[in-house]
Amino acid sequence: MFTYIIYIIAICGLMVSWLKDKSKTKMALRKAWKTFEGIFPQLITVLMIIGVMLTLVDESVISSWLGSDSSGIGVILAAILGSITLIPGFVAFPLAASLLEMGAGYMQITMFLTTLMMVGIITFPVESKYFGKKITMKRNVFAFCFAVCISLVIGGVF
Amino acid sequence: MKRYRIPLLLLILNIIFGVLYPIFGISTLNIMKMNLSEMLSVMPPIFIILGLLDVWVERSTLVKFMGEGSGVKGSVLAFVMGSVAAGPLYAAFPIAAMLIKKGAKFQNVCLFLGVWSTTKIPMLLFESANLGLRYTTIRFVCNIIGISIVAALMEITTSKEDKMELIEHVNQLESE
Numbered sequence: 001m002f003t004y005i006i007y008i009i010a011i012c013g014l015m016v017s018w019l020k021d022k023s024k025t026k027m028a029l030r031k032a033w034k035t036f037e038g039i040f041p042q043l044i045t046v047l048m049i050i051g052v053m054l055t056l057v058d059e060s061v062i063s064s065w066l067g068s069d070s071s072g073i074g075v076i077l078a079a080i081l082g083s084i085t086l087i088p089g090f091v092a093f094p095l096a097a098s099l100l101e102m103g104a105g106y107m108q109i110t111m112f113l114t115t116l117m118m119v120g121i122i123t124f125p126v127e128s129k130y131f132g133k134k135i136t137m138k139r140n141v142f143a144f145c146f147a148v149c150i151s152l153v154i155g156g157v158f
Numbered sequence: 159m160k161r162y163r164i165p166l167l168l169l170i171l172n173i174i175f176g177v178l179y180p181i182f183g184i185s186t187l188n189i190m191k192m193n194l195s196e197m198l199s200v201m202p203p204i205f206i207i208l209g210l211l212d213v214w215v216e217r218s219t220l221v222k223f224m225g226e227g228s229g230v231k232g233s234v235l236a237f238v239m240g241s242v243a244a245g246p247l248y249a250a251f252p253i254a255a256m257l258i259k260k261g262a263k264f265q266n267v268c269l270f271l272g273v274w275s276t277t278k279i280p281m282l283l284f285e286s287a288n289l290g291l292r293y294t295t296i297r298f299v300c301n302i303i304g305i306s307i308v309a310a311l312m313e314i315t316t317s318k319e320d321k322m323e324l325i326e327h328v329n330q331l332e333s334e
Binding site (some may be wrong): 041148 | 159212279308331
């Protein structure tokens with residue numbers, strides 16, 4: 001749904017831009033392409049590594065690690081799994097729901113989801129290409145610390 | 159072509175493994191296909207919007223709305239931009255880089271990245287469908303607080319020199 005909205009915004013933007021100034025529009029498209037092509041090699045590298053990783057550590061492995069474990073070790077495992085892997089949201093949320101059903105705690109699930117979305121070890125090369133190693137490192141460390149905090153809070157509430 | 163060396167090498171390794179262990183090969187291929195199709199479906203419009211913003215939005219305008227001294231307005235704008243987004247976090251990096259280039263405040267850029275990563279509206283809808291409204295609401299509130307704190311910490315802990323270096327680095331990306 002939202003993808004369509006983004007497409008509509010992009011297409012409308014292009015049309016308005018084209019009517020106002022053709023050469024500027026061409027420049028915008030050139031920039032769009034250049035930016036995309038600029039990170040494409042890193043992106044497909046990341047996608048291939050994810051493909052291999054998720055084959056080795058598939059949903060059944062994740063379930064057996066996090067499934068019924070609601071101890072501290074479960075939280076640590078969730079943090080490791082979440083930080084390394086990068087699973088799209090439409091897979092991650094149903095997976096989290098099924099983990100809950102299997103007996104995992106809310107603390108583990110929150111840790112898993114938060115690190116999954118905010119901390120990216122595999123995407124480190126892509127991120128540091130834009131922001132440099134130092135800032136990328138810092139952002140990931142802070143995000144990880146935040147994941148620990150939010151897991152404790154949510155683990156306490158539920 | 160040099161930039162494609164690593165992915166090409168990985169692809170060859172992948173094919174070799176895939177032939178030796180077909181089950182492994184098919185699975186990696188399927189996951190790659192899924193991720194690639196996600197990437198290719200959301201990224202074109204995002205990059206087109208990025209290009210348009212880059213061409214049409216003057217640096218001075220962006221500084222006014224998101225730069226130093228933009229105050230709450232800048233934070234709210236960063237927040238809205240991140241919320242309506244779609245796509246994985248790595249799609250946000252080039253946009254964040256463009257914002258830095260145009261003079262957005264570092265804290266606002268961090269806020270934008272944080273919001274994009276966890277509290278995108280399409281994701282929230284999906285999350286509440288799977289994990290319940292109560293969980294989603296609590297996580298959302300915690301996330302907003304956490305993202306704001308992380309953005310503030312990023313701003314405080316990054317020295318002026320580091321920020322200058324970042325701006326220079328981002329400008330160089332363009333000319334490559």
